[in-house]
Amino acid sequence: MNAILPSRGLPTRRGVLAGAAGFGLALELIAVPAVAADADLARRKVIVVICRGGMDGLSVAPPIGDPEYQGLRGALALNKTALPLDGTFGLHPALASVQALAQAGEARIVPAVATPDRARSHFEAQDVLETGAAGVYSASSGWLNRAVEALSAHRKVEALSVGATAPLILRGKVQTASWSPGRAVDAEARLPTLLQDLYRNDPLLGPALARGLATEVMAQSATADMAAKPTAMMGQPPPANTPQRVRQGREAARSLGLSLAGFMREPGGPQVAAISLDGFDSHANQAGLLNTRLAYMDAVLDGIRSGLGPEWKNTVVVVATEFGRTARINGTGGTDHGTASTALLLGGALKTGGIVGDWPTLRANALFENRDVAPTLDMRGLFKGVLAEHMGLDRAVLDKTVFPDSAAAKPVLGLV
């Protein structure tokens, strides 16, 4: 540990931060056997966007061509306002960037996907979504962390979560980075160095601080690039009468996406990332709530796409939620906890194609327990397909380690 301290005098700004970066790197090199990596695979990137609260799939990609849809949804039906997608489905009017990507063959919908959990509890379902386990409480680490661990046996892989708290999906054995917008570290102070010494025997704080400081070094250039290269927004710009608050929210969301992309473009930056978006639990006044949340999500995705620039072609983004919502509108202009929802796949690495998985329809006898969209696809199969064909992970590792006891949930192949 002391080896990273300059031999005399006070450490300099870059010195301390770079020292910390070196520390993080050294741990990686000890842990990971050096194996020559396939240069193409090494460029591949995967980003998981978790939408918490139970995002309503029937609003993300409303099945306006399904004869039952309008009747079930009443005032919430989007038949008149949905953006066109295909003969059956549209996209929510706030998802202009997603629609532009879909038209370019770089976005697809997965309209009836669910985790194995059926309890309709947010917290249980999020645990299952993020641990990748067959049931709740059967794993304490996240599947994306275990995927990084497995990939690290073959090549150097870094992972980053964006947000002030660490999402379960990236928690586990591998120390991953985390970042959220804020002030730059005052590196003139001696505190970072002194603390690293004080934390030398602390298994929680030592690695976390080292990794946090390393990420700060990267943030300086990752976010500087972003400011230097303003990029055009996909899709329709928001109408001129959009309130300032909404406009600012959209800009903040887009810059979050741009920052995440900035990290992923840095040399030695992460190839794997996760970001959580909250607030999708729409029991009441769903129309207004989802307008805001989906516009935010659309802006984050647009930021990621434009920030990645030439790297977009090496990227797959998966947007998923813990469960969908009831097919029928409830008594308070919203919907209650349901089962299957819509996932989104985006990225320049995707093959063009229609919907992923089957559409069960909304016919009364097709609904799950007479209330929810019935799942036609296991969420783990979707994740496994992306990890297998895009990131090059072995099927056996996927079936046993990354998603324990999941051999029956076959990977969705042919996505990339």
Place this chain on the structure above:
Amino acid sequence: MTLADQDLKAAIAATRFGLGARPGEIAEARRDPHGFLRAQIRRDGADLPAGVATSSERLGEFREYQLEKRDARLQKAAMASGGDGKPADPDARDPVKVVGRMLRQDVGADFGARLQLAVTTGAGFRERWADFWANHFTVSATKAITGTVIGPYEAEAIRPNVFGRFTDLLGAVETHPAMLTYLDQVRSIGPNSRAAEYLKTGGNPRGVGRARLQRVANRSVGLNENLAREILELHTVGVNGGYSQADVTEFARAMTGLSVGGPRDPASETGTAVFRDPAHEPGERTVMGVRYRPGGKDQAGAILADLAAKPATATFVCTKIARHFVADEPSPALVARLEKAWTSSNGDLSRVAEALIAAPEAWAPTPAKFKTPYEFIVSSYRAAGAQPETFGKVAPILTALGQKPFSAPSPKGWPEDAQSWAAPDAIVKRMQFAQAFSAAAVRDRDPKALAADALGARLTPDTAKAVARAESRAEGFALLLMSPEFQRR
């Protein structure tokens, strides 16, 4: 008990059970650490933060604000369609914006009053106990209307009941306007109730205007099961408590009618919990195998009382208490002790608190709990013996650390485990806070003395050495705040 044991217990009493030691607190606890904590248990509840308004005042103000906002919108639309086209002056004099800002300031002031109490109280255990229950029964400002009554909710429903019986606390919480708005109970209507019949047939239950009626009719009318589900899953028996989707729906039917007084109700009911008999789903209900006779609001009350008394509720809630106070994975022996106290006293929370203080597992020398951002900030202010800064300074810090005031991300409340809070970015941001706070707070005091006061026998030789070697007082104090033992409790 040896003298060394006594010293360590005093430090644990102030930092693990309490909110962190203020200068002199560990010395005060040293004579009798158990007695120091037991004396903080008070039948009539936790302390009330200063100057918090009532729920009905706040909800009345919020209602007026919404009406003004709507009027302003209509006015603007009218101007745009035929007027001179000049938009309303968007600056600070806009009365609607002024009221909106005042409402936000009220919420900020409520949190500030709570912070003030947490930082200055001599009864840190009592305040932590209240915090635990406020988080167990989370309501959140992620819903604007709920935000205006979180301070009042804690003062009216939580704090008076935290050392009483669980069933009374549960009853107070689930019928409080903050919970009713937060979990969407307010407009849940029995599908076969008289109110639903009126609305379906275009009738008019209380002389409502035609336009409003049309709006109501455009919405479908019926159940909202959010509150019923979260009571079962998060407040009482827990997700493995043995209930089904049918139980959730039946419970939701039983709760219909429970609402909050609005503009059409008598003025005395504005912003208070009301029971609208016409909206109540008629008939018998069966929840978790028990049949409940038809009976208006007593029906839901009977279900709540039965849920409070279930063994699964004792297990679920006692596990959460042990997790909050002692370890992310608490020992089964500790949970069993708490459950025993709960069961033998019919859920008397004073007895459960006493059992926690008496449990040897709760005094394990190694601190197993990593502080949440709120705990870290409060204990930092306490260690400095400082009066809290204005809310305006603390709120952005808590937000950056991931714990925006009064804004838990979901009804589950804030997470309690180290893995959620010790992400790399969070540690860097804690360090930045410690740097800035120390520079302002330490003044001419000796950080070595502050460290001894803050941690007592929990201060490790490594940290003591680092603090002593610091090149400035501020650096020394920042090292204390960021030390492994101060970050934990």
